[in-house]
Amino acid sequence: MKRVLSGVQPTGSIHLGNYFGAIQNYVKLQDEHEAFYCVVDLHAITAGGHSPKELEESTRKSAAIYLAAGVSPEKASVFVQSHVAAHSELCWLLNCVSPIGWLEKMIQFKEKARKQGEDVSVGLLDYPVLMAADILLYNADLVPVGEDQRQHLELTRDIAGRFNNLYGGNKWKKRGKNEKSPSGRFRGKDVLIVPEAFTPKSGGRVMSLTDGSAKMSKSNPAEGSRINVLDSPDVIAQKIKRCKTDAIEGMNYDDERPEAKNLLTMYELCTGMSREEVLNECASMRWGEFKPALTEVVVDHLKPIQEKYEEIMNEEGYLDSVLEQGAVRANEVAEKTCADVRDAMGFVHRK
Ligand code: TYM
Numbered sequence: 001m002k003r004v005l006s007g008v009q010p011t012g013s014i015h016l017g018n019y020f021g022a023i024q025n026y027v028k029l030q031d032e033h034e035a036f037y038c039v040v041d042l043h044a045i046t047a048g049g050h051s052p053k054e055l056e057e058s059t060r061k062s063a064a065i066y067l068a069a070g071v072s073p074e075k076a077s078v079f080v081q082s083h084v085a086a087h088s089e090l091c092w093l094l095n096c097v098s099p100i101g102w103l104e105k106m107i108q109f110k111e112k113a114r115k116q117g118e119d120v121s122v123g124l125l126d127y128p129v130l131m132a133a134d135i136l137l138y139n140a141d142l143v144p145v146g147e148d149q150r151q152h153l154e155l156t157r158d159i160a161g162r163f164n165n166l167y168g169g170n171k172w173k174k175r176g177k178n179e180k181s182p183s184g185r186f187r188g189k190d191v192l193i194v195p196e197a198f199t200p201k202s203g204g205r206v207m208s209l210t211d212g213s214a215k216m217s218k219s220n221p222a223e224g225s226r227i228n229v230l231d232s233p234d235v236i237a238q239k240i241k242r243c244k245t246d247a248i249e250g251m252n253y254d255d256e257r258p259e260a261k262n263l264l265t266m267y268e269l270c271t272g273m274s275r276e277e278v279l280n281e282c283a284s285m286r287w288g289e290f291k292p293a294l295t296e297v298v299v300d301h302l303k304p305i306q307e308k309y310e311e312i313m314n315e316e317g318y319l320d321s322v323l324e325q326g327a328v329r330a331n332e333v334a335e336k337t338c339a340d341v342r343d344a345m346g347f348v349h350r351k
Contacts, residue, residue, distance in 0.1 A: 021146025212258025
């Protein structure tokens, strides 16, 4: 069975971009794959100056949203990244095969580093190597993510390829059969699987409500730029009422109209309709008609998720037991890969 791994950072509230870009695919992929979904708390501290109380709350909230959105603990291992120590260990081992120039080229690093100035941490630069460790530890074949993570996925593939080249068995095979790799176990084999990104056709890049050319993001200080999965119907209505529009009558997916295109895509994602069906229903609407219609479908889509979320949070001990069980399975798999990596690199066996 093929493996899937993904994760969301517990920073701020999970919004429709996270949900449609990634979490919906967690649910779709769990039926036919061995799935690992973590809340990446170690990534959340790379921005610097986080609040410990918020980190804890946000980590539990994020895991509960995975479950409320339909991730099933019977089908997938749901866990907290820091509960599996091998993420940090593999990150270190991969740090030593990752050229610093590869990391300095990452768009998200450059953007965040520009904002943070002199306070930028080593952790922020290293963020994508930790992400590569998350993925490679589980030998994941597929990684459901939004478009914005494609560059990090490419880097993960490059790191895995470089590791296999340096320490994998294929290299030793090429050199000649009498020359053995340190353990001899990887002869003719790669140590790490090179993963692929899995991005949705619609929803891979949900845009901001206040600027159709910028992606919806947790870090935008304007709360009105995003709809959070846990927003109340009134808040959703207010945000949609105030969102950016244009002066054109009627609705279409024209690239020249990024706001209309984004909101129609949202309508499509919330109703499960095709583009054609959405256009049949909405093409002749004016903004004044479309906005309440969009509000209704967003509220309806999120209602069962919000109800399930409340149930999960109110059931004493349930979330902790899911996370504990998820971490047990995750640790089993991660420990094994980490041992393989150490073995291939020539570390003395641990008892
Ligand atoms: P994060 O927490 O920023 O976002 C979580 C997921 O949501 C997707 N996403 C979006 N998709 C569509 N439209 C948007 N506007 C939008 N904004 C965010 C992201 O692409 C992501 O899939 N680096 C990751 C976290 C991570 C991870 C991993 C992901 C750490 N380790 C291993 C996959 C596998 C991140 O920052 O996600």
